[in-house]
Amino acid sequence: MKLSRIAIFALAAALMMSTVRPAQAQDAAALYKSKCQMCHGADGKGDTPAGKKMGTKDFHDPEVAKASDADLIKITTDGKGKMPAYKGKISDDDIKALVKYIHTLK
Ligand code: HEC
Numbered sequence: 001m002k003l004s005r006i007a008i009f010a011l012a013a014a015l016m017m018s019t020v021r022p023a024q025a026q027d028a029a030a031l032y033k034s035k036c037q038m039c040h041g042a043d044g045k046g047d048t049p050a051g052k053k054m055g056t057k058d059f060h061d062p063e064v065a066k067a068s069d070a071d072l073i074k075i076t077t078d079g080k081g082k083m084p085a086y087k088g089k090i091s092d093d094d095i096k097a098l099v100k101y102i103h104t105l106k
Helices: 002-018 020-035 049-054 069-078 092-104
Strands: none
Touching: 020 092, 069 092
């Protein structure tokens, strides 16, 4: 009885370790949904009412696609034009994860 409990605990721990990476991607997706989606849209095209009004560019635009991660991280951190700055509002690590997530919106 006691042994099977330990086995279940070990299994649960192993499962938790193996889901660390997808959990992070999930966090970036959730963060994007709550903070970015209203302007940039679920697919990153920026064709939301707010996005259209502000001139949000499509993340698939060649100009954005060729920008380096460092540039995109800087824009998200410091803002640009009508794009709000997220310095101090979102951690540097989360901003990095968000930029990675933006690249998956293809
Ligand atoms: C209030 C609307 C708004 C919100 C919310 C917003 N953005 Fe933006 N974002 C913009 C606009 C407008 C631009 C274009 C700025 C420019 O080029 O003048 C932009 C530009 C960008 C760019 C540069 C690439 C490009 O399209 O020119 C990145 C990267 C970006 N946003 C990421 C994010 C992330 C990540 C979030 C959420 C944490 C976010 N944005 C939230 C409006 C918004």
